[in-house]
Amino acid sequence: DVKVTQSSRYLVKRTGEKVFLECVQDMDHENMFWYRQDPGLGLRLIYFSYDVKMKEKGDIPEGYSVSREKKERFSLILESASTNQTSMYLCASRTGGRSYEQYFGPGTRLTVT
Amino acid sequence: DQQVKQNSPSLSVQEGRISILNCDYTNSMFDYFLWYKKYPAEGPTFLISISSIKDKNEDGRFTVFLNKSAKHLSLHIVPSQPGDSAVYFCAASRSGTYKYIFGTGTRLKVLA
Numbered sequence: 001d002v003k004v005t006q007s008s009r010y011l012v013k014r015t016g017e018k019v020f021l022e023c024v025q026d027m028d029h030e031n032m033f034w035y036r037q038d039p040g041l042g043l044r045l046i047y048f049s050y051d052v053k054m055k056e057k058g059d060i061p062e063g064y065s066v067s068r069e070k071k072e073r074f075s076l077i078l079e080s081a082s083t084n085q086t087s088m089y090l091c092a093s094r095t096g097g098r099s100y101e102q103y104f105g106p107g108t109r110l111t112v113t
Numbered sequence: 114d115q116q117v118k119q120n121s122p123s124l125s126v127q128e129g130r131i132s133i134l135n136c137d138y139t140n141s142m143f144d145y146f147l148w149y150k151k152y153p154a155e156g157p158t159f160l161i162s163i164s165s166i167k168d169k170n171e172d173g174r175f176t177v178f179l180n181k182s183a184k185h186l187s188l189h190i191v192p193s194q195p196g197d198s199a200v201y202f203c204a205a206s207r208s209g210t211y212k213y214i215f216g217t218g219t220r221l222k223v224l225a
Binding site: 004040043 | 216
């Protein structure tokens, strides 16, 4: 069964802290994605990775960075957390090629105080 | 610039009736469309998709219709069940890219 896991379901951090969100998939997928979901805004793409060590900015990359050292793991880093980064963060993966279906993790609800 | 729009934030339907969720897009280069369902505190799960070479795709109680000239797609759920109550997102993608553009979601409530 397809599985995408995220390191935390709920996280509370202070302004200015460095925050790491981890995502692991067990499907040998090439592509991985980080989104944030906010009320009234839907899912917005932060970064994606189409292969190990490869990454591209999404629509809202400011304040974030990513790391993909291994195929199964994609990390989202908030260099200096701010209150406007309080959100639901969703990781997804998909196989490369012609398949469009993405598989999502359960999400991490991050609160920055 | 919202390229994918779901203009109805919420919808209530009686159990057993048809639910119709709508989605509009502006970019004519999109050629693949997906619907996801999301329950609270869970990640979205894939529901059904359609390629732009088709105008209809059916999977059990779920049917997606695509009207390319109107840049409009819709998801029909027949018959609706209380377990269908969730937020539904449509998403669009373009061949050769990795990006998906999501709509803002429609919250469906199926009343027993």
